[in-house]
Amino acid sequence: MRSIDEVVIEFRDACVQLGGHTIWSGLSLEIKRGEFAAILGPNGVGKSTLIKVALGMTGLHFGEVRVLGAAPGRHQGEIGYLPQRRSFDPSLHIRGFDIVRLGLDGARWGLPLPMRRNRAREQRRIDDVIELVGASDYADRSIGQLSGGEQQRLLIAQALVQRPEILFLDEPLDSLDLPNQGAISSLIHHVSTVEGVTVVMVAHDVNPILAYLDRVIYIGPGGAVSGTAHEVITTENLSRLFKTPIEVLTTSDGRLVVVGQPEAPAHHSDRHEHGAATMLHAEHPHHHGDGTSH
Amino acid sequence: MTSVPLLHLLVVAPHSSAPWSSFATLLSYRFMVNALVAGTIVAILSAIVGWYMVLRRQTFAGHTLAVVGFPGAAGAALLGLSVTPGYLFACVAAALAIGAIPRTRTGAGRATESAIIGTIQAFALACGVLFINLYHGFLDGVTALLFGSFLGITSSQVITLGVITAACLLVLGTLGRPLLFASIDGDVASARGLPVRVLNIAFLVLLGLAVAEVSEITGSLLVFALLVMPAAAAQRLTNRAATGLALSVAIAVGVTWSGLIAAYYLAYPVGFYLTSAGFFVYLAAILIERKRGRAGRRDTR
Structure with a gap:
């Protein structure tokens, strides 16, 4: 192993x-x-x-x-963390994809620079990790509207996305x-x-x-x-x-x-x-x- | 700067006998241009700060800051100053005070927090009433402070608003993503090394500045017309963060312009038009969301 x-x-x-x-x-x-x-x-x-x-x-x-x-x-950048279960407020209107994206750039200061190649690569990484956790079907829906298991998969994707x-x-x-x-x-x-x-x-x-x-x-x-x-x-x-x-x-x-x-x-x-x-x-x-x- | 026409709230907007005849006439009035420019500046900042505020569920804090702005402005008038520094000082000071209350997630902590904020709010209103009373012959001013004086914006006020907004946007640009992270998921954000508590306080100060700006236009009691309504409508219409921010700005600017232009032609208080426009946009957003929700459920079946 x-x-x-x-x-x-x-x-x-x-x-x-x-x-x-x-x-x-x-x-x-x-x-x-x-x-x-x-x-x-x-x-x-x-x-x-x-x-x-x-x-x-x-x-x-x-x-x-x-x-x-x-x-x-x-x-900190090499460690993923999933705190003890908190479910998101049902009225939180943020899609799962953006929740996962925060794992990648949420700790970055400044405006996202429009560097195309980087952005495309990050986009691909986010898509990949969402697919890895099997959340592709609902990553576009608001996180608050998802079931506990679905939220948990997206949070695992968020913790994994920066390759910890x-x-x-x-x-x-x-x-x-x-x-x-x-x-x-x-x-x-x-x-x-x-x-x-x-x-x-x-x-x-x-x-x-x-x-x-x-x-x-x-x-x-x-x-x-x-x-x-x-x-x-x-x-x-x-x-x-x-x-x-x-x-x-x-x-x-x-x-x-x-x-x-x-x-x-x-x-x-x-x-x-x-x-x-x-x-x-x-x-x-x-x-x-x-x-x-x- | 000293002679800000506080009492201009109910200034009768110039009626044109044929209001549709010329939009250019409207733009030939200095005060209308000032109002449009100031309104746009304020709408942009309040739409963005408001988007975060709604996301963070801090509307109650936002309302408190607005109420605290009232004695600030009344006190400034009493001292013979412009209302602008009055609003700014009071709102930022109150923001720092609220930021000093430790934010806990437990029910008891939340209850204490809202009790403290509610107490501050009531006391602030009481102080405002006293200041107004000490400043004799200020009765029209009360209405202006509470319900807005959109049509009495001076050129120097426009410059002040522009500078503050530019500074706030710069800070928001820098903090944007960490603030979003901390707002949605404080525990994970702090595990990633973000200074969540500092971000909370920084956001409250930004909120205080935005509230102070909006107060100059809508008055203390109608700040939510620009601070909550556009942001809440945008969040119902899209769950994409970047799109939501842009949409919130577009709605706020649209609401401001339509309210202002309506007030130019039909001389009722501008706050009424502005708030009504915001209200109907929010209502429309709810209906659109409902309709989509039904369609979505049908799709998954």
Whole structure:
């Protein structure tokens, strides 16, 4: 999967405090170029904070973090970011194409210069990336009028359009229905291989993405663990992280099942996967209603 | 500059017995030329700033700036100054004050913000009333300040408006795309290294300047005729950013000219014509959008 063993994101003994309250501490992890990494864990443990630290939007209390070999916030042009789900106001009359275009030139000061060749090349890049995420049919419609899944595809295109080295996605599957969760997961995997992007994704439901994951960072109230899915998701690790007995079982067809995982009180009362057992499809990569293979 | 004819609001526009006889007659009046030039300058700036304002959902802030302009202008008149610096000072100061309120996305923060803005608004109006009262024999002036004095624009006012507009357009040209990014998607914009908070404040100052300019023509209470109506209509008609900005400018200039020319021939307040023109353009935009929406749904079926 990984061509070069170059570390693009590194946390060493990192600690974040917000308002005098320690979010997490002693966090160490490495993510290598081209990897698909997931940050997992219950609500409120600081998964989004980890991404914000890597983006340079939140500072560390102590410890060290390096992104693309420099302090966070140094390589803004090489990083794509999808913040936690916000849907656009239905009355926002801006077409999807212009939303994607902002990813390319939204941070540029000054008037767009009428340099034909550049403009044509940018136009082509925008068209290409919109096609890559499968949004060509509705990129001309107002973003506020589109469904959650359609908006998410265009936002992924916006994050990808300037050819980033790393893509940070904060709960991109949240508030999507089940078929869309599968389709967007598969899309993210697809674009990360096509574009050669390192993907770091926050999720609290591992099911739709486990088949694609190279690395898992599990944050719990008792600390954090980083490694491959099979290294991290074990009875010992999870019991220690959640400070409560948790069992990880393997079913006869090779899937992992986590039993007794305490779900933090969710803000999302409409979520569907609550229950005592969370299924982790680890062994057989299978596709969930892939809507992107065309 | 000192003798700005504040009381010219209800100046009776010269009636021609055969108004259609000659458009050239209209242009032979200095005050009409001034009004047309000033109106065009103001329409261009307000259409662009208004487009961003509608996009950013800051019309309430825009309205507050307009209301704060009223005591500014009344205070300037009380001090024997022209209303122009009065509007400018009050609107920009209020813009900076609103910019100092931290913008939060949570419901509670929003509620606090609008409560603060509403409080400022009411207090500003009260101050305006006091200044008017202190300045005796100013009664016609109240109407002028609130509902406009389009026909009393002097040549030096035209120059002031031109200079301010040119400066604002230069700044808007520089900030344009980052401001659009920050307006639509502040989180992503700041992750890309854009100074979102500075952009917010810069936009409020631009909004203050635009409001001050529009106030001179439509009065404090009718600024939305040029600030909201053209921009909102344009956004309903197109979802392309660049086209929308151009369309907004075209509508604002068209509305201004038709309002002004109507007021020349039929001597009712210019603010009425201008606002009515804007109103009907907006109405038409809604109808066109509806019609298109129905056609679009039929297509996808």
